[in-house]
Amino acid sequence: MSDPAGRLNIQLRRTAQGRVCAIDSTRPVMASRLLVGRTPMEAAALLPILFSICGKAQASACVTALERADGLTPIPVVQAGRQRLVAVETIREHLWRILLDWPRWLDELAERADMADMLAQTKALFGVCDPDGQLFRPGAGGTVIDQAAFDRLLNELDARLARCLFGLPADHWLETIKDGRGFAHWCETTGTGAARLLRHLLDSGEAVIGQSSVAALPEIPDAELIARLTAPDGAEFIARPTWNGCAHETSPFTRRAACAPLPDLVSCYGRGILARLAAQLLEVACLLAEIRTDLADAPASTPVESGIGIGRAAAARGLLIHLAQVEQGRIRDYRILAPTEWNFHPQGVVAQALMGLPDAGDDTLKRQAEHIIMATDPCVAFDLTLPTDD
Template sequence: MSPVARNKIDVHILLAADVVASVEILPRVRPPLARMFAGKEPSTVLTVLPRLFALCVAAQKTALLSALETARDEVITRATRQQRIALIVTERIADLARSLFVGHLTLDVASAAAIRSLMSELSAFVRSAQPAWSSAQREATARIVAALAALGLHEGEALRSGSPLALRVAALNDVDVKSIPAGHSFLSVADDLNITKRLLGDDSTFCYCPDVDGHVPETGPWARQVSRDRLPLGPFGAAERLMARINEILRLCAWLKAGAQIGAAEHGIIERYKLGPRRAAAAVECARGRLYHAVELDAQGRISRFEFLAPTEWNFHRRGPLVRNLQGAVLTARRREDAVHAVIASLDPCVAFTLNLSEVRDA
């Protein structure tokens, strides 16, 4: 089967009455970047990288560039670090907003014009990133905040009652999958060194089927919110993850509006790790979660080894967050497929997915 044909995730759910009896995930085929990059000059790879990823392009490029600089023992300035963090934040806002509005309000005709206006502002904002934070970018941030307010999202407040997104959250609460209590873990900067060392270790399967001490943690907006705010863990699903996206968009916009100061930036948003002579890795918090790149350079400075680990490999792992949310869950909604689809979409995979539900009697 070719990588192109498998550039999606297949989720198979087996039901016993209204209970999820089993969850099987057939993961995507990852692009063969390790083979493509081997022996290449880093400058060549950095040039072609944006053509290889449709999503999180700035995060991918920043992760690779940071890993390369660390492998070469280069030091970056504070101004460069600030510019990169601001770029990652603007891209995160754009990606989160795209999945938020396009994914949840696709059929809301009344909001269509406001959503188009917001996405246009966000796209222009990402393209216009400057080495230093400028007055033009502050003005663009103010326009984005105003566009979000028009759609019912206000900084420091709950969703406007009766707004399309408030109704969507309420609907998800009504039809959500009722998960059984399960242990949950969340990926964080504290896991970076363990993960980055293993990326360049002897286990070639790690980047396809990762774990942290046998656990498969969740990564993404909900994981970041739980870790940051130390939220108590009760039952959660699509509605909570949707609210986490909303809260993160508003929080990141507030940071940009305040001047994108590096001292107030999110902890661990870009981290670099030296792993040995000409070996290094970097971690970047992108929209869907924590992204890792690791490189080893030869004596001439060419890439001799490259590995990457995307958020999708954690969230759609065969023992990961999606399986934990669904295994044994009771589907109380009349439209069971819609309820399960919402849980899958709440983890926002970086590729398309298919869902197949079948009953035990049909197996």
């Protein structure tokens, strides 16, 4: 039976001319067409069910696109609430990888009990931040949250992260690792699973594997995005997107590239696996700090073209883009451009990183390749094969 979420089929082939990477996807990138013909309110309710992974980010991009198609701008408290929910979800998504997948790289057991605690914690935060479940409905009004409960839950989350991830409160950790030397010292002296994995990469020399020079996705104006997404070959663009003829990366690494200690890590170890894993840890700590503050309001926006809106959300794996076209109260067209299509483009960051792996036996090569794939996080299952030319 086929996987309804689709899969990535990745081949890393040795040839006489060098290593070649081929990436094919069966992801249903046009599944958003199921929203066509529905009202905006129906679409906003259905979309997080259709796209359950990063459901808050999907809902945020969806409602933004729908509201902009109608010329609506959410009130500041609503926009802040939506951003807060997406941030909590992003923390949860990073923890899935850090607590469940990273330990296996060291042949250790997944930290399931800690992850269960984190799931309960983030679910409780969702409930406090959006008690009536209406924040992602078009034209939502203000929601009064229980601030005392919110602060308590956030403090509990910080304490749990200190125990199982950072070894100290997140804000203190950010001060500790503000340069490459501090980061290395933290890796060497902290006993959490995350610190041990990063220390292993440093000690083994594998911190540098997975290099890529693929540039970060630039800021693209709404009008240009609309034109490209609705062009006759828009479906092909969504499946294998490029901009100005080039593949681009959108990820926690590109989002946090300017935040210490990433510039130092890139200077020492390049744009490889150490920097990418460190970016995920860094984003967890930064988001926790950002959730405590007043999040920035979205700029006022009107449709670039009557009845068409673009919505963007900083999802865990990169920039998520939705386009909605609404006519006479019904959706005429709906398109989604997900970060996986950028990052796992056949000429994208993962393909380049895999082709640049050092020569090694099949077992080592496959292990390193799987780690690079997981560090970029495709959000769907993947098959990795290492065929050879006869």
